[in-house]
Amino acid sequence: MQFISHHEQQLSLSDTDKPQLQPNEVLVKVAAIGVNRADCMQRQGKYPAPKGDSPILGLECAGTVVALGTEVDSNWLNQSIFTLCSGGAYSEYVAVDAGQLMQLPDSLTMVQGAAISEVYLTAFGALFQLGNLQQGQTALIHAGVSGVGGAAIQMAKRVGATVVITAGSDEKCQHAKQLGADHVINYKTTDFAEYMQHHQLTANVIVDPVSGRYLNKNAEIAAMDCQIIMLAFLDGRFAEVDFARLLQKRISFHASTLRNRSQAFKRQLRDEFVAMFYDDIANQRFDFNIYKTLPWQQAMQAHEILERNENAGKVVLEVQ
Template identity: 75%
Template sequence: MKYISHEDSNLAFAQTNKPVLKSHEVLVKVAAIGVNRADCMQRQGKYPAPAGDSLILGLECAGTIIELGKEVEKTWLNKRIFTLCAGGAYSEYVAVDAKQLMELPDDVTMAEGAAISEVYLTAFGALFELGKLQKGQTALIHAGASGVGGAAIQMAKSAGATVVITAGTDDKCQHAKELGADHAINYKTTDFVEYMQANNLTANAIVDPVSGSYLNKNATIAAMDCQIVMLAFLDGRFAEVDFATLLQKRISFHASTLRNRSIEFKRNLRDDFVARFYSELADKKYDFNVYKTLPWGDANEAHAILERNENAGKVVLLVE
């Protein structure tokens, strides 16, 4: 099969054998690939695949099931699906754990399907499993114009929460508002702590891929018993922490990643997400937030778009 290699940080087509299925897996003929920052980091040699996962890039895709492992229900054959992948999505075919599959509704395109799994499951886990967000509460979502941010905005609004986001341009703030954000703060021109204090806002759940200097700022505008969920550390890996504020407000701090979770964790997360939000996805109540689609031969440009922080939403590669 054809796949995209990432030797020497350059993306280029190469050939390898099709995956050999384990009994619990299916073989997906890939139609579209969601591009994520983790892919960029892996290409750069900064985020190696966990032991046992495919060394090929790609953590999510949409496509059609063409082969089944011996333990998999026969009804999955020929289904259109979207799914997380344990690597390997940047290829014509990828092996996927059958219990992580989600059926792609007929009127949802492959490109839209490829933009769902990683960001919606990440946002769902952060906001609801760890963040414990409830109706009537307030969510603060940093990088609100990102793929995860867009998913988080829409699920939080669906759950009846007030949504505050930060983003780096006025256009990205406007994009977040169009997705449903109640307050959108351009962090380059407005301090989010000052804005929230001026508007009498405190956050019950905070989704933060920035970290660094944001930790103490988050604590300043946190409500009592706030859950802060760190997904990355774009502002740096070290920070001084005001523990007095954390204690005073009984703040819980979570550091969470999805890629290196166990297969059982991902299955359970998928099941919880499907039970709560799949019907709304199937009914197309959400904007799937696709910023740009590119042929998969333009994978280098797709990575460059993310590395320039150009995108508001997901970049998707279409397999020819």
């Protein structure tokens, strides 16, 4: 099979053997691949694959099941699916744990399916498993028009929360409004803490891939018992922390990643997400927030889009 190899930070098509299936796995013929910042970091040598995962890039895809492991229900054969992957999605074929598959609704394209798994499951875990977001509460979502941000906006609104986002341009803020955000803040022109204080807003759940200098600002506008979920540290690894404010408001701080979670965790996350939101996906109540679709031969251009922070939404590669 062909796959996209990475060498000296460059991407190119190469050849390798198809993956061998474990008893719990299926072989997926890949039709479309979701591109994520983790892929860029792995290409740069900053985020190696966890032990046991495929060294090939790619954490999500949509495609067709073409072969089954010995323990897999035969009903999956020839099904169109979308799914998380333990690496390996940047290829013509990928082996996937059958317990993480989600059936692609007839109403969705492969490109749409490839834009869902990583960002929706990450946002779901942050908002609901860790954040316990409830109807009537307020969610603050930093990087609000990223793939995760766009998914978080829509799921938070679906359960009846008020949504505040930050983004880096007026155009991105407008895009977030179209996705359903109630308050949009251009962080380059407006201090989000001052904005929220002026509008008498406090956050019950904060989804934050920025961290760094945002930590104390988050604490300023946090509600009592606020849950802060850190997904990355785009502003840097280190920060001074006002622990008195964290104690005063009984703030809980979670550092969360999805890639290195156990198979059992990912299966449970998938099951809870499907139970809560699969009907919304099948009935296209969500905008899958696709910024650009490219042929997989242009994977390097896709990475450059993310690295320039150009995109408002997902970039998807089509396998052609």
